[in-house]
Ligand SMILES: Nc1ncnc2c1ncn2[C@@H]1O[C@H](COP(=O)(O)OP(=O)(O)O)[C@@H](O)[C@H]1O
């Protein structure tokens with residue numbers, strides 16, 4: 001039992017591309033609908049939620065009938081422009097079925113690090129929350145290139161958790177949590193359930209991803225862990241495919257890998 005999670009009220013939920021789409025990139029309605037239902041339930045229980053959602057490039061790739069994830073910057077920009085509207089359309093449709101309002105918030109790196117922009121970003125998020133609207137954040141992949149790009153949503157979601165006074169980040173991924181090595185490459189990989197110190201990360205073989213739709217693999221999730229360690233916030237990495245996983249996590253059940261830096 002993870003009693004330190006029970007009672008947390010302000011949660012950032014990051015959803016990876018693979019938790020929303022098929023391998024082709026097209027939106028997986030079944031997966032998305034189940035996640036939205038869970039998030040509405042968390043929200044209805046009185047907690048505040050910010051979503052950081054990936055999936056724009058993947059969804060665009062599906063719609064544009066690309067065989068694999070685009071590699072050039074203009075192709076990624078175009079796919080993101082197509083896919084982001086598709087994603088938000090589905091979020092809007094699903095959340096409105098439960099009477100919950102959502103808003104699209106597209107950010108670049110400067111919004112995370114340049115003090116005046118950080119302030120503006122915080123103000124906008126606070127106002128949305130005050131008006132009972134769930135912000136759905138993504139990087140603005142259409143314009144954010146090179147030095148103004150964060151590059152991945154694991155890092156972005158940790159930065160969002162840091163700049164707001166939210167207490168915990170839950171990363172929904174396609175894997176049960178952190179293993180001592182990538183289970184997609186090693187059959188004998190073993191899961192770690194709790195990480196209490198950053199030094200523990202050094203003995204873990206964290207690699208990127210082989211998925212057609214994902215971006216950072218475990219490397220960027222460890223970046224997120226480092227950012228949250230610096231501000232003493234909690235991080236949980238869980239498999240989005242686990243039945244009712246968000247509810248289980250918030251009830252303190254031992255799902256996924258819990259980075260408890262307190
Ligand atoms: N040590 C590790 N433990 C668990 N997964 C790992 C590890 N190293 C690399 N990975 C890879 O990270 C992937 C998850 O990241 P990613 O593909 O970016 O998906 P998502 O965007 O859904 O989080 C896993 O499917 C796995 O292949």
Ligand SMILES: N[C@@H](CCC(=O)OP(=O)(O)O)C(=O)O
Pocket residue numbers: 015016017018053054055056057058080138139141151152153154213214215216217
């Ligand atoms: N901003 C990009 C996603 C970047 C990203 O980190 O993807 P993922 O590894 O699936 O969380 C998009 O919407 O396609």
